[in-house]
Structure formats: C-alpha cells, structure tokens
Amino acid sequence: MNTIDFDTFLVALYTIVDDLYKCYVAPRKPRRPGKQPEVSDSEILTLVILAQWLKAMERELLRYAQQHWRTYFPRLLDQSAYNRRARDLAGVFVYLVPKVAVALGAYFAPYQVFDLVPLPLLHRCRGVQHRLFANEADIGCGGSDHDWFYGCQLLVATTDKGLITGFMLGPASTEGHWLAEAFLCWRDDPTAQPWGADDPPPSHRRGGKYAGPHGPLWPPPAAGMRSEVPYVVDDGFYGHFWFEHWRRDYGALVITAQSYKGKGAAEAQRRHRRWRHVIETVNDSLENAFALAFPGAKTLWGVLTRVAAKLLALNLGIWLNRLFGRPDFAFATLFTS
Numbered sequence: 001m002n003t004i005d006f007d008t009f010l011v012a013l014y015t016i017v018d019d020l021y022k023c024y025v026a027p028r029k030p031r032r033p034g035k036q037p038e039v040s041d042s043e044i045l046t047l048v049i050l051a052q053w054l055k056a057m058e059r060e061l062l063r064y065a066q067q068h069w070r071t072y073f074p075r076l077l078d079q080s081a082y083n084r085r086a087r088d089l090a091g092v093f094v095y096l097v098p099k100v101a102v103a104l105g106a107y108f109a110p111y112q113v114f115d116l117v118p119l120p121l122l123h124r125c126r127g128v129q130h131r132l133f134a135n136e137a138d139i140g141c142g143g144s145d146h147d148w149f150y151g152c153q154l155l156v157a158t159t160d161k162g163l164i165t166g167f168m169l170g171p172a173s174t175e176g177h178w179l180a181e182a183f184l185c186w187r188d189d190p191t192a193q194p195w196g197a198d199d200p201p202p203s204h205r206r207g208g209k210y211a212g213p214h215g216p217l218w219p220p221p222a223a224g225m226r227s228e229v230p231y232v233v234d235d236g237f238y239g240h241f242w243f244e245h246w247r248r249d250y251g252a253l254v255i256t257a258q259s260y261k262g263k264g265a266a267e268a269q270r271r272h273r274r275w276r277h278v279i280e281t282v283n284d285s286l287e288n289a290f291a292l293a294f295p296g297a298k299t300l301w302g303v304l305t306r307v308a309a310k311l312l313a314l315n316l317g318i319w320l321n322r323l324f325g326r327p328d329f330a331f332a333t334l335f336t337s
Contacts (some may be wrong), residue, residue, distance in 0.1 A: 004324055009335035010072060012320055013049065018042040024099055025092050037085070038075045044085045045092065047073070048305070052313040055291045056081060087301045091221065093308035098224030100315040101163040102220065104322070109159035111230045113279045114183065116176050117286065118142035120293045121151035121167070121303065132298050135215035140172025154307065155179040156286075157224065157231075162278050162328060163318060164311045166224025169304070171215035177242055178213045180233075180254070186223035188250040201241055230255050232275045281329055285314055289331040 004012075021042045029041075051061045058079050065073055077085065098106070121137055141148050153178070168183040178194075185194040197212025200275040230253045238256045246252040260268040286292040290313055296304040317327045326334065 002324065002326065003333050004335050006072050006335050009320065010046075010069070012323065013316065014042065014046045014072070016316060016319060017046050017049065020096055020099065020103075020195070021045065021092070024096065033298070034218070039073075039077055039085070040090070041085075042090060043073055043099060043129070044089060047082070048086050048089070048093070048309045049313045049316065052290050052306075052310045053317075057296060058086075084203060087218070087299075087305055090301050090305040090308065091219075093305060094219060094222045097167070097222070097308060097311045098165050100226065100312065100319060101159065101165045104163055104319055105161075106159045106163050106165050109161065109163075109227075111232050111275060112157050112159055112165060112227055113232045113276055114155055114157035115234055115276075115279045115283070116142065116179065116182065116236075117153040117154040117156055117292070118149060118172065118281050119154045119295075119307065120149040120172075121295070121297070124148050125149050133300060133303075136169075136171060136218075136300055136303075138171040138173050138214060140174070142172070152303070153179060153230045154292075155183055156282065156311070157183070158279055158282050160275065160278060161318075162282050162285075164282065164315055165227070167222050167307075167311060168217060169219075170213060170217040171224070173214045174217070175211070176236055177239060179217060180237055180246075181212075181242075182217040182220075183223050184246050184250045184254075186220040187226045187252070190220045192201065195245070200245075222308070226251070229253075232272060234276065282314070285329055285331060286310060289317075325330060 025041070047065065051058070055062065056064070062076060062079055062082060088156060118140065121133070124139060137151050139150055142153065149172060151172050153170050153172050153174045153176075156164060157166045158164050165181065166187065168179050170179050170182075182194040185192050194217070197210045201212055209323055216292060228251070232255055235256045235258055237254065238258050243254050243259075245336060246254050255272065257269040257272045260272065290310040292307070292310055295303065295304050295310075297303040314331075317331045317334065320326050320334060321330055
C-alpha cells in the first residue's frame with residue numbers, strides 16, 4: 001500500500017477543496033463590499049481540515065504553517081483573525097459534508113446507516129462547574145463504556161461504504177428518537193418543524209407524555225439530502241409509531257433487527273447487523289484518526305465548525321485514498337509527515 005509525501009497530500013487536498021468551493025459555495029455567497037481578504041476562503045478551509053488531520057490546535061497549526069508552509073500559504077492570518085474566518089465558514093463545512101458524499105457515489109448506495117456518537121466537550125466535573133454553553137450541551141451517558149460526560153450527542157448517517165451523508169447535534173441527554181426525528185424531518189423539508197414532546201401518542205410511562213429534547217437540535221442544513229433507500233439502524237431506535245410517522249410523513253423507511261418477522265427472520269437479522277458494521281468503522285475513525293472527543297471549542301459556533309470539519313475531513317480522506325488507489329479507511333498511512 002503506497003504512502004504519499006505530505007506535499008502531494010497538501011496539494012491534492014487544496015485542489016479538491018478549492019474545486020468544491022468554486023462549484024458549490026462561491027456562486028451562492030454574497031460579495032461583501034470593501035477590500036477583498038488576502039487569504040482566500042479555500043485556504044482557510046484547507047487549513048482547518050489540515051488541523052483535523054494533524055490533531056493540532058489553531059496556535060500550533062499557524063505556527064507550523066509560518067515555518068514550513070509559506071510556499072503554499074504565502075499570506076497567513078494571526079490566530080484571532082483565523083478563528084473569526086474559520087467560524088464564519090462553519091456553514092460551508094456543514095454544506096460540503098453531504099456534497100462530497102454525493103460526489104463519491106452516495107446517491108447509488110443501497111442503504112444508509114445512522115447511529116449516535118457521544119461528543120464530550122468537557123469532563124463531567126468541569127462541565128458542571130464551568131458551563132461554557134447554554135442548553136446546547138449537558139450531562140449524558142454513552143459510548144462503548146457507557147460513561148457520563150458533559151457535551152453533545154451526535155447523530156451520524158453514512159452509506160454502506162462509510163461516506164458521511166449528514167449529521168445532527170443535540171445535548172448529551174437527548175434520547176435518540178428525537179435526534180432521528182429532527183434529522184429525517186429536515187432531510188425531507190429543511191423549513192419544517194420536527195415533532196415535539198406533545199406530538200407522539202401517549203407514552204406507557206406515568207403521565208403519558210414524553211420528555212422531549214432537553215435543548216436545541218441543530219443545525220437543519222446538516223441533515224443533508226433526502227434518501228429513498230432504507231435506513232438500517234440499531235434496536236435502540238425501535239418504535240412502531242415512530243417508524244410509521246417517519247415513513248408516512250417523511251418517506252423514510254427505518255429498519256431495525258426487530259423489523260424482520262416470519263421465516264428467514266434470523267438470517268435477515270444477521271445480515272442487518274453485518275450491514276451496520278460500517279458505522280462502527282466510521283465512529284472509530286472519527287475518534288482515533290480525527291480526535292472527535294474533546295474538540296477544544298469554547299463557543300457553539302466553534303463546536304459546529306470543528307465537528308463539521310472532522311466529518312468533512314473523513315469524507316475527503318476517503319476521496320484521497322481512492323484517488324491514490326488505497327483502501328478507503330487507511331487514514332493513518334495516507335501521507336508521511
């Protein structure tokens with residue numbers, strides 16, 4: 001398996017990002033009056049994505065770029081200006097995640113998978129004592145170790161090949177059905193209002209009502225494009241009235257292992273679980289290759305920028321691996337530093 005040198009990786013990454021920006025973003029972005037910035041949006045996008053690959057904070061990245069990358073980035077901003085430009089492009093990162101997936105063939109996927117990923121922002125004790133966010137983050141439990149953390153819950157949707165087609169964020173305590181509800185609703189219509197606590201039929205719990213989301217679910221554009229193929233999900237999303245609602249109102253067919261009945265159900269359930277293995281690969285790559293947990297953001301827009309940049313970096317990593325004839329998820333050996 002061939003490993004490319006860093007210069008080749010950097011040039012290829014910038015070229016793809018710049019082409020995507022010119023195709024999807026530049027024609028729709030209003031032109032601001034006054035002097036145009038010396039550092040282009042494509043350069044800022046590339047630097048932010050590079051930071052996810054190198055697991056570097058802004059100060060470290062800019063210092064290293066000043067010393068080693070002046071050939072590629074002859075004009076660099078100071079840290080505060082760089083941070084402002086990066087946050088200003090948060091919507092672009094969100095917008096490009098599903099666009100890259102479509103460019104790599106997501107439209108032809110036979111099914112999609114979505115699942116929840118814990119997104120710790122702070123350790124539990126610090127999150128309680130030093131709240132940097134309002135109700136966008138709180139205490140939740142999740143992950144393979146089912147540990148408590150302060151942060152958000154991230155819903156990620158992928159194709160059968162692991163391309164990320166959309167995502168959704170909510171407070172860490174958010175139950176998965178509400179994130180799936182917002183995700184599927186906004187895929188169908190980005191201007192629609194997802195169900196709230198009063199919309200589902202009465203619960204079997206005492207009082208008959210659902211708690212509903214504990215904070216905002218965001219952002220609607222992150223849901224990506226509507227898909228006509230089934231969604232293969234974990235049993236935790238099971239719920240007859242949810243499935244009926246999603247199919248009837250959003251045209252979304254959601255399937256869990258419990259959905260298979262009758263003769264051949266056991267084999268269908270085994271196949272279902274095999275299909276879901278891809279989301280485990282994606283989650284592992286986000287955690288280890290792109291350091292998803294504890295992104296270091298101190299504002300809501302900072303969280304969105306870094307999370308979207310990590311998801312975009314994974315999709316672009318698959319693009320580059322395919323470009324150089326390598327396995328899709330061989331991120332660790334893509335380039336030599």
